[in-house]
Amino acid sequence: MPRIVLLGPPGVGKGTQAGPLAKALAVPHLSTGELLRAAVAEGTPLGKEADGYMRAGRLVPDELVLHILTERLERPDARPGFLLDGYPRNRAQAETLARLVPVDIVLYFELPEATLVERLTQRRVCPTCGRLYNLATLPPKVPGRCDVEGSSLVQRSDDAPEAVRTRLRTYREQTEPLLEFYRSTGRLRSIDASGSTTEVGRRIRAAIDRPNP
Ligand code: AP5
Ligand code: MG
Numbered sequence: 001m002p003r004i005v006l007l008g009p010p011g012v013g014k015g016t017q018a019g020p021l022a023k024a025l026a027v028p029h030l031s032t033g034e035l036l037r038a039a040v041a042e043g044t045p046l047g048k049e050a051d052g053y054m055r056a057g058r059l060v061p062d063e064l065v066l067h068i069l070t071e072r073l074e075r076p077d078a079r080p081g082f083l084l085d086g087y088p089r090n091r092a093q094a095e096t097l098a099r100l101v102p103v104d105i106v107l108y109f110e111l112p113e114a115t116l117v118e119r120l121t122q123r124r125v126c127p128t129c130g131r132l133y134n135l136a137t138l139p140p141k142v143p144g145r146c147d148v149e150g151s152s153l154v155q156r157s158d159d160a161p162e163a164v165r166t167r168l169r170t171y172r173e174q175t176e177p178l179l180e181f182y183r184s185t186g187r188l189r190s191i192d193a194s195g196s197t198t199e200v201g202r203r204i205r206a207a208i209d210r211p212n213p
Contacts (some may be wrong), residue, residue, distance in 0.1 A: 001027050001081030002208065003101060005088070007178065008109030011120035011165045012193045013203060014085050016132050017109075017204060024205075027081040034085075034130065035068045036060060055157050057166030058175065062092055090174040094181050106182040109193040109200075113168065120164050124153035138197070185186065 006014040015031060020031040021088060031211040033128050036054060039047030046067065050060045059065075069087055072078065083104075088094040097103065111119075122135040126146035133153060141147050158167060182188040193200055 001025065002104045003081050004083050004208070005097075005103050005106045005182075006083060006085045006109065007106055007113070007175070007182070008191075008193065009113075009116055009171045009175075010164070011116040011123070012109040012111045013119070013197070013200060014109060016138075016197055017200060018083050018085050020201060021204060022083045025081065025083070027083055027207075028075075028077050029083045029085060030069070030072050030078060030087075031085040032065055032069055032087045035072060036065070039068060052162060055163065055165035057158050057170065059089055059170055059182060062090070062096070065093070066096060088175075088178060089171075091177065091181065094178050106185075106188045107204060107207060108179060108182075108188055108190045110190055111193040115194065116168065117164060120159050121161070126151050127154050137188055153198070 004025075007017060008014055015033075018029045018031065025086075031070055036050050040051045040054065041047070050064055053060045065087065073082070084097075088097050114187070118136065119134060122137070124133045124135060124140075124144075125131070126133075126149055128149040128151040129146065131148060132138070133145055133146075140153065142150075142154055145151065147152060157163070179188065189210065191200065191203050191207055
């Protein structure tokens, strides 16, 4: 089973694609953003410390993220393979990950910045099951309600315009340089993340099935 990293800017569709892909590959979806949001919601000491950074759209300190990540990676379901979404996000994290586990494939999602901003500002989330919606592109059947749970959809606090600007800047400054790091390993595969979720899903499957050069 493969060990896959999903790399790409905020709003590009990593979380949307990760659900069905994880199911198809029979590996767990490990999202550091989701793990951190769960810690914030539970009010754990780690969550309390992370909350301010996340609201502002800044990176949570490396040691906090590493703590929740290693805890999750050590669970038996993640041993044979995983989809890692949102980690690494800077050079130090990439080096840490290389020491922790081998990575087979890095999928790099690409999309113009204007589309990222549109996707983020229109995003809504089900607070019960985490399902993702978009008011413009993937609306719920009943306005404001999750198709599965019927819960009232919410907006992520870091999808406010100021936090979105900070997240995009943080991505460009700290995460984008990882492209070179992974390109040099020969494991990077670029995905055009435009078009429908089905089209993007097809490109991802084709990229995973392609042998390494
Ligand atoms: P995280 O949760 O990882 O957020 P992110 O990287 O900013 O990415 P997003 O979740 O916003 O976007 P996505 O690519 O998953 O897009 P989605 O599928 O939702 O991190 C949040 C915060 O946690 C960070 O800012 C940081 O503070 C902290 N953090 C996390 N990891 C960390 C780390 N390693 N180190 C330090 N701090 C860390 O899609 C977006 C929208 O588009 C949705 O509305 C969706 O419905 C729609 N959409 C998706 N695909 C399509 C499509 N093909 N067509 C039309 N609409 C689409
Ligand atoms: Mg996400």
